Amino acid sequence: MTTNARIAVPQGVKPTTNVTKGFDLSQKEGYRLNVASRSESPASGRGTPVNVPSADSGDDLKFSKGKEKLDPVVLYRKERGDVREHLYMVVIGHVDAGKSTLMGHLLYALGQVNQKTMHKYEQESRKLGKQSFMYAWVLDETGEERNRGITMDVGSFQFETKHKTITLLDAPGHKDFIPNMISGAGHADVALLVVDATRGEFETGFDYGGQTREHALLVRSLGIAQLAVAINKLDTVSWSQQRFDEIKVKLRTFLRQAGFRENDVAFVPCSGLTGQNLVQEPTEKELLSWYNGPSLIEVLDNFKCPERPITKPFRFSVNDLFKGTGSSFCVSGRVETGFLSVGERVLVCPSRELAVVKGVAIEESPKQFIFAGDQASVTLSGIEMQNVAVGFILSDPGNPVQISSKFQAKIVVFNVTVPITKGFSVILHHQSLVEPAVVSKLIAQLHKNTGEVIKKHPRFLSNNTSAMVEIQTTRPIALELYCDCKELGRIMLRVSGVTIAAGLIMKIIL
Numbered sequence: 001m002t003t004n005a006r007i008a009v010p011q012g013v014k015p016t017t018n019v020t021k022g023f024d025l026s027q028k029e030g031y032r033l034n035v036a037s038r039s040e041s042p043a044s045g046r047g048t049p050v051n052v053p054s055a056d057s058g059d060d061l062k063f064s065k066g067k068e069k070l071d072p073v074v075l076y077r078k079e080r081g082d083v084r085e086h087l088y089m090v091v092i093g094h095v096d097a098g099k100s101t102l103m104g105h106l107l108y109a110l111g112q113v114n115q116k117t118m119h120k121y122e123q124e125s126r127k128l129g130k131q132s133f134m135y136a137w138v139l140d141e142t143g144e145e146r147n148r149g150i151t152m153d154v155g156s157f158q159f160e161t162k163h164k165t166i167t168l169l170d171a172p173g174h175k176d177f178i179p180n181m182i183s184g185a186g187h188a189d190v191a192l193l194v195v196d197a198t199r200g201e202f203e204t205g206f207d208y209g210g211q212t213r214e215h216a217l218l219v220r221s222l223g224i225a226q227l228a229v230a231i232n233k234l235d236t237v238s239w240s241q242q243r244f245d246e247i248k249v250k251l252r253t254f255l256r257q258a259g260f261r262e263n264d265v266a267f268v269p270c271s272g273l274t275g276q277n278l279v280q281e282p283t284e285k286e287l288l289s290w291y292n293g294p295s296l297i298e299v300l301d302n303f304k305c306p307e308r309p310i311t312k313p314f315r316f317s318v319n320d321l322f323k324g325t326g327s328s329f330c331v332s333g334r335v336e337t338g339f340l341s342v343g344e345r346v347l348v349c350p351s352r353e354l355a356v357v358k359g360v361a362i363e364e365s366p367k368q369f370i371f372a373g374d375q376a377s378v379t380l381s382g383i384e385m386q387n388v389a390v391g392f393i394l395s396d397p398g399n400p401v402q403i404s405s406k407f408q409a410k411i412v413v414f415n416v417t418v419p420i421t422k423g424f425s426v427i428l429h430h431q432s433l434v435e436p437a438v439v440s441k442l443i444a445q446l447h448k449n450t451g452e453v454i455k456k457h458p459r460f461l462s463n464n465t466s467a468m469v470e471i472q473t474t475r476p477i478a479l480e481l482y483c484d485c486k487e488l489g490r491i492m493l494r495v496s497g498v499t500i501a502a503g504l505i506m507k508i509i510l
């Protein structure tokens with residue numbers, strides 16, 4: 001079954017829970033003060049009162065307060081106890097590494113794409129002289145992607161392994177589409193890195209400026225700790241063990257430096273085109289002569305499911321919006337922490353507007369609750385659609401996300417051609433948010449391993465340095481300290497389409 005990044009949600013799912021009792025004015029006042037005193041107002045100064053929606057308020061107000069009484073762990077067990085573990089996996093790698101072909105073939109081998117459809121893709125791709133892309137067509141759905149033979153948007157597909165349900169996000173390898181890739185990876189739990197074993201091709205992707213390097217650094221910076229590496233297209237080097245080992249050694253050293261633990265990285269030899277070692281036991285004699293490890297699907301099945309921070313305050317990052325019927329509309333994204341139930345109120349930040357949750361859904365199926373780790377859509381009412389945007393955060397009104405346009409971050413610089421100096425302009429990536437910013441202060445250069453200050457107020461920062469800097473955005477944004485919420489405490493800095501640094505938010509300046 002294919003799913004789009006956009007997930008439609010049925011409108012007007014009625015709140016049916018009766019878990020709460022009332023929502024009093026003192027709580028609203030307290031929350032209003034709380035928000036105003038923690039941050040600068042986006043548009044009109046401190047203390048701007050929040051917009052309390054009037055629509056349906058009588059009924060909806062009562063759901064917010066009693067949420068504290070629900071034990072998220074008990075609730076999660078009750079709601080999801082018998083559901084298979086669900087992982088979101090982003091597929092990354094240099095352009096043409098064979099990501100779409102590999103995943104298309106894997107899905108076909110798993111029986112997720114029927115023979116008739118595959119036959120159709122084969123015929124149509126042959127007509128266009130692009131038969132080698134027939135498996136890639138399973139994921140590259142748009143005409144333009146098929147004509148150009150490249151992935152542009154993040155395609156998504158769901159499949160089952162022995163123990164898990166995996167939603168795969170096929171990220172574009174082309175450097176022009178890295179912002180799409182960042183958005184896809186920001187919502188993933190684990191990553192599959194695909195590298196092309198063909199002589200010369202692996203080296204191109206692995207060189208400075210190659211996407212193998214950049215993607216691996218990006219996913220680690222986005223908090224992904226587990227990685228499977230498919231050493232793909234081994235058919236082009238006659239299944240050479242020497243080539244496999246050579247690539248593995250180079251990648252292992254680099255991935256360790258990028259912050260991956262050795263035990264969290266698995267390497268698997270395969271060919272997306274011929275289908276060797278994807279699901280079935282390999283039949284290639286040369287491969288069998290030196291490899292008896294797991295197939296790709298077994299490697300994916302062995303991923304550990306990351307913990308879901310369901311006991312933390314509710315945070316939801318918005319990565320898409322779409323109109324529903326009537327006055328309500330939907331936002332889709334990921335529950336970063338906590339949980340949400342239908343009928344609750346959420347604070348939309350940084351616009352600081354209250355909204356009422358009319359419905360929640362996962363993959364078009366309405367739910368009563370959504371939990372940390374879920375990719376879901378939320379139908380909102382009581383708020384104008386123009387007051388919500390991609391990159392916004394929905395949070396618990398009683399414990400809202402912070403809002404500021406200035407913060408300190410500990411960054412690692414990895415790809416600058418011109419050293420970073422005070423006032424350096426960058427594009428800040430924070431979950432799905434893409435926002436112009438400047439590095440307003442270079443506070444200290446830090447030791448890369450120990451984090452100790454080695455130089456105060458450095459005049460510039462060059463490649464491979466670690467530093468504490470102050471960053472100022474043009475508009476206030478919703479963010480969190482890394483120590484409070486890993487998911488919303490990471491940032492990435494890009495310049496002219498290249499990622500130059502990644503970092504952690506250490507102090508929010510209000």
Ligand SMILES: Nc1nc2c(ncn2[C@@H]2O[C@H](COP(=O)(O)OP(=O)(O)OP(=O)(O)O)[C@@H](O)[C@H]2O)c(=O)[nH]1
Nearest residue numbers: 096097098099100101132150151173233271272273
């Ligand atoms: N020989 C060989 N060719 C392959 C293999 N996998 C993919 N290819 C070819 O490599 C080319 C690129 O494949 P894609 O699957 O589109 O690559 P991609 O990494 O998804 O490309 P982007 O989405 O644009 O980044 C196509 O011509 C494929 O047929 C393989 O295992 N062996």
